[in-house]
Amino acid sequence: MTIRPGSAIVNAAGSVVAVLVALLLGAVVIMVSGHDPWDAYRSLAEGALGSRRGRAESLVYAAPLILGGLAFAIAARAGMFNIGIEGQLVIGGFVAALVGATDWNLPTAVHLPLAVLAAAIAGGIWGFIPGAMKAATGAHEVITTIMLNYLAFRLITYSIQKREDWLPVDPAVQGTERVLDTARLPVILDLTRLHAGVVIALVAAVVIWFVLFHTTFGYKVRTVGLSHGAARYGGIRWGLTIAISMTLAGAIAGLAGAGESLGLHGRHSATPPGLGFTAIAVGLVGRNHPIGVIFSGLLFGILSAGAPTMQANAGVSKEIVLVLQGLVILAVAAFEAMNRLPAFRKVALPPPPSRGNPGRDLSEPGELISRRTPPVG
Amino acid sequence: MTDLQSTTSQTPDAVVMRNVVKRFPGVVANDGVNFTVRAGEIHALLGENGAGKSTLMNLLFGLYNPDEGEILINGDPVHFHNTRQAVDAGLGMVHQHFMLIPTFTVAENVILGNEGPDAVLDREAASKRVGELASEFGLNLDPHATVGDLPVGAQQRVEILRALYQGSRILILDEPTALLTPQEIDDLHAILRRLKDDGGTIIFITHKLREVANFSDRVTVIRRGKTIGARITSETTSPELAELMVGRSVLLRVDRPVATPGEVILEGSSLVCTGNRRAETLNVASIELRRGEILGVCGIEGNGQSELIEILAGLRAPDSGTLTIKGKNVIGENATGFRRAGVSYIPEDRHGRGLVLDFPLWENTLLGNTERNGFTRGGWIRSGWIRKLTTSLMSKFDVRAPSANTSARSLSGGNQQKLIIARELQRHPDIVLAIQPTRGLDVGAIEFVHRGLVETRDQDKAVLLLSFDLDEVMDLSDRIVVLSEGRIVGEFAGSNADRAQLGLLMGGRATATTQATG
Numbered sequence: 006m007t008i009r010p011g012s013a014i015v016n017a018a019g020s021v022v023a024v025l026v027a028l029l030l031g032a033v034v035i036m037v038s039g040h041d042p043w044d045a046y047r048s049l050a051e052g053a054l055g056s057r058r059g060r061a062e063s064l065v066y067a068a069p070l071i072l073g074g075l076a077f078a079i080a081a082r083a084g085m086f087n088i089g090i091e092g093q094l095v096i097g098g099f100v101a102a103l104v105g106a107t108d109w110n111l112p113t114a115v116h117l118p119l120a121v122l123a124a125a126i127a128g129g130i131w132g133f134i135p136g137a138m139k140a141a142t143g144a145h146e147v148i149t150t151i152m153l154n155y156l157a158f159r160l161i162t163y164s165i166q167k168r169e170d171w172l173p174v175d176p177a178v179q180g181t182e183r184v185l186d187t188a189r190l191p192v193i194l195d196l197t198r199l200h201a202g203v204v205i206a207l208v209a210a211v212v213i214w215f216v217l218f219h220t221t222f223g224y225k226v227r228t229v230g231l232s233h234g235a236a237r238y239g240g241i242r243w244g245l246t247i248a249i250s251m252t253l254a255g256a257i258a259g260l261a262g263a264g265e266s267l268g269l270h271g272r273h274s275a276t277p278p279g280l281g282f283t284a285i286a287v288g289l290v291g292r293n294h295p296i297g298v299i300f301s302g303l304l305f306g307i308l309s310a311g312a313p314t315m316q317a318n319a320g321v322s323k324e325i326v327l328v329l330q331g332l333v334i335l336a337v338a339a340f341e342a343m344n345r346l347p348a349f350r351k352v353a354l355p356p357p358p359s360r361g362n363p364g365r366d367l368s369e370p371g372e373l374i375s376r377r378t379p380p381v382g
Numbered sequence: 383m384t385d386l387q388s389t390t391s392q393t394p395d396a397v398v399m400r401n402v403v404k405r406f407p408g409v410v411a412n413d414g415v416n417f418t419v420r421a422g423e424i425h426a427l428l429g430e431n432g433a434g435k436s437t438l439m440n441l442l443f444g445l446y447n448p449d450e451g452e453i454l455i456n457g458d459p460v461h462f463h464n465t466r467q468a469v470d471a472g473l474g475m476v477h478q479h480f481m482l483i484p485t486f487t488v489a490e491n492v493i494l495g496n497e498g499p500d501a502v503l504d505r506e507a508a509s510k511r512v513g514e515l516a517s518e519f520g521l522n523l524d525p526h527a528t529v530g531d532l533p534v535g536a537q538q539r540v541e542i543l544r545a546l547y548q549g550s551r552i553l554i555l556d557e558p559t560a561l562l563t564p565q566e567i568d569d570l571h572a573i574l575r576r577l578k579d580d581g582g583t584i585i586f587i588t589h590k591l592r593e594v595a596n597f598s599d600r601v602t603v604i605r606r607g608k609t610i611g612a613r614i615t616s617e618t619t620s621p622e623l624a625e626l627m628v629g630r631s632v633l634l635r636v637d638r639p640v641a642t643p644g645e646v647i648l649e650g651s652s653l654v655c656t657g658n659r660r661a662e663t664l665n666v667a668s669i670e671l672r673r674g675e676i677l678g679v680c681g682i683e684g685n686g687q688s689e690l691i692e693i694l695a696g697l698r699a700p701d702s703g704t705l706t707i708k709g710k711n712v713i714g715e716n717a718t719g720f721r722r723a724g725v726s727y728i729p730e731d732r733h734g735r736g737l738v739l740d741f742p743l744w745e746n747t748l749l750g751n752t753e754r755n756g757f758t759r760g761g762w763i764r765s766g767w768i769r770k771l772t773t774s775l776m777s778k779f780d781v782r783a784p785s786a787n788t789s790a791r792s793l794s795g796g797n798q799q800k801l802i803i804a805r806e807l808q809r810h811p812d813i814v815l816a817i818q819p820t821r822g823l824d825v826g827a828i829e830f831v832h833r834g835l836v837e838t839r840d841q842d843k844a845v846l847l848l849s850f851d852l853d854e855v856m857d858l859s860d861r862i863v864v865l866s867e868g869r870i871v872g873e874f875a876g877s878n879a880d881r882a883q884l885g886l887l888m889g890g891r892a893t894a895t896t897q898a899t900g
Contacts, residue, residue: 220762221752221762222761232738234735235738237735240717240750240752
């Protein structure tokens with residue numbers, strides 16, 4: 006098998022190298038701030054992985070990030086940049102908490118799935134709107150998803166303040182009432198906060214992987230994302246495909262919110278958690294591959310879970326973890342740029358085909374040399 | 383090899399490249415190439431795609447550094463580290479894809495990089511100088527025109543003018559006719575002659591034998607990174623050059639038996655639609671395709687071709703008119719519906735339409751086939767079966783790639799095209815729309831594609847061939863229609879077609895008298 010740029014193995018290797026580079030740069034930052042980077046990283050790893058509780062916490066942090074990363078990845082595979090994960094996530098978490106906090110005398114077997122389903126539907130609607138708007142009018146999803154984020158935040162705040170009798174909300178805590186036990190995601194590891202949300206995340210990743218790479222629908226999604234022209238040529242309905250993809254992405258983000266309110270917190274509070282933005286980074290580092298997203302979600306979860314121990318033991322401010330996350334994103338983006346940027350390839354290879362002359366082939370140096378590989382001059 | 387030696391005359395050779403080697407990871411692009419161009423000649427560098435022509439010229443122009451070998455310009459050894467040094471040595475290069483800024487004027491593009499030392503740019507003086515230079519060489523350019531508004535032929539003249547403005551005496555042109563209409567090619571030919579008469583030296587890269595014969599004084603053939611031979615153009619023949627280029631004898635013109643057209647299978651009338659560009663309107667009174675014939679459509683790019691094809695392929699609905707396939711109305715169907723009705727479409731845009739470059743070959747075989755049995759079952763992709771099919775298509779259609787899992791991007795243009803053709807013919811269509819099927823392909827691949835089209839016709843299928851290469855249309859078509867400004871302005875029997883008359887109709891310069899058919 007030839008190792009070619011863009012293949013899964015190269016992408017995975019690129020992300021691993023990017024993470025190592027980011028840790029190295031982070032070490033420099035820690036050193037500049039007057040601490041011992043080795044000490045800092047060791048206590049970070051110890052905090053996140055050194056104990057049963059630490060490992061559980063890592064997974065607690067990872068669960069919503071994996072789901073959010075999947076929500077980014079699905080949209081990205083369809084050629085959309087989903088910045089609306091945060092909004093899809095909170096609206097899902099809010100609706101899940103509302104359903105979960107309402108007492109209908111339902112057994113767990115009905116109440117919990119109902120609350121989870123409600124979250125998926127709410128998030129799905131929040132994804133469908135920008136997808137359908139783009140399909141119908143071409144409205145750019147970056148604009149519409151950002152606006153829908155604010156709409157979600159304000160809608161939740163409004164609902165809490167409005168205090169309708171039928172809404173189980175509590176303005177005193179700026180959130181919903183507590184989710185009833187019949188709708189709580191069970192803790193799956195005794196004496197920790199680890200709830201079943203991580204199982205949902207892992208199952209979702211495998212399902213999405215299967216859908217993307219083994220079904221006709223997934224094939225259409227990826228075709229639409231890579232080539233509008235080829236999709237049209239192949240009789241694939243572009244608008245329908247992106248609308249469904251965004252709905253699916255929103256539903257998955259909604260599940261992330263359900264995990265937070267039904268599993269971790271037991272209620273939904275109005276303060277936006279910011280998870281939806283970290284999830285974008287998780288998707289990018291995972292190269293928009295569902296399996297890659299699992300690993301990058303775990304990485305980000307470990308960073309978050311280990312940060313308090315690092316602060317306590319090494320005296321390094323836990324905010325340094327945010328710097329590390331930023332560095333990881335930068336490093337991944339830099340690797341991607343080296344693969345993609347025409348300026349980088351132009352140094353050594355003929356220019357890529359332009360719009361004006363699309364049919365011509367320019368790979369003069371040989372049939373199997375991809376244009377993405379910059380030969381060493 | 384005698385004609386590779388330097389002549390005994392006073393002037394040294396304009397360009398001498400000796401034993402030049404250039405390696406890229408995994409491939410030796412130039413493997414000891416010898417290349418000599420005499421001062422004041424027009425020299426063709428002939429070879430298939432991937433033979434190493436562009437690499438060699440990029441070495442000469444300082445875009446790459448050779449790993450081994452030496453380069454002499456006008457007798458002096460040179461080691462260019464960048465193109466600026468090459469330009470200073472009197473070289474100029476017109477790339478296949480123009481390096482122009484569309485929003486700048488002709489004059490601004492020409493002086494780009496040579497604006498002069500003054501902080502304030504004197505546009506008027508610059509325009510004047512550029513205008514004078516243009517008329518001196520008969521380049522027919524308005525220095526104030528915006529480059530993006532110019533036709534391709536004129537944009538190419540801007541590139542040539544820029545090289546001349548920089549003082550180039552040795553001009554390298556990379557596939558200069560690839561985008562030109564027949565008339566523009568004639569104009570280019572005249573310009574090159576003029577530059578030669580003025581003492582300039584011209585090297586042009588090509589894989590088209592006709593251009594070698596029409597344009598050049600001498601020709602060097604390279605194959606797989608090695609010099610195969612150099613010839614004086616007037617002392618060689620096209621079959622000999624083709625054999626040197628490909629390494630085996632090639633049929634330059636596919637033999638085809640006389641067509642036996644059958645029933646009308648596709649019939650369109652009064653097809654009207656508003657076009658993509660320049661607000662052109664397609665208005666085709668009637669078009670029909672018969673089983674067992676190749677209908678050639680010729681015309682200059684942008685005269686309604688893409689609109690017509692998109693209507694016939696189901697990618698675009700006409701504003702009005704009727705279109706039937708096998709007697710059934712197909713207006714309102716999308717591409718999937720047209721495929722079901724028996725239409726296969728080999729698109730002009732391999733990269734943007736015919737393939738998803740980042741998909742492996744087998745996933746490209748699936749494109750357009752997602753609704754067909756075998757490829758998918760109940761929404762699941764049958765990847766094993768498709769891989770097997772792709773592998774067998776690859777051997778049947780001579781698609782050279784390591785495996786069905788190879789990405790389409792890494793294939794050469796010829797192999798990409800063969801994969802598309804394989805996919806489209808595998809469908810057993812009744813109608814094949816072949817749009818520019820050999821664009822950018824080398825001689826060997828062209829022969830393969832042409833033979834495939836004729837075979838398809840002989841299986842009693844209807845073939846529509848649209849090409850901007852008039853020779854291709856004339857060689858293959860049983861019937862030819864000319865499209866100009868969105869209308870069909872003439873129809874000829876393939877055997878009666880006259881090149882000059884077609885050219886005039888294409889340019890809209892002849893009256894639209896209908897020609898006798900049959």
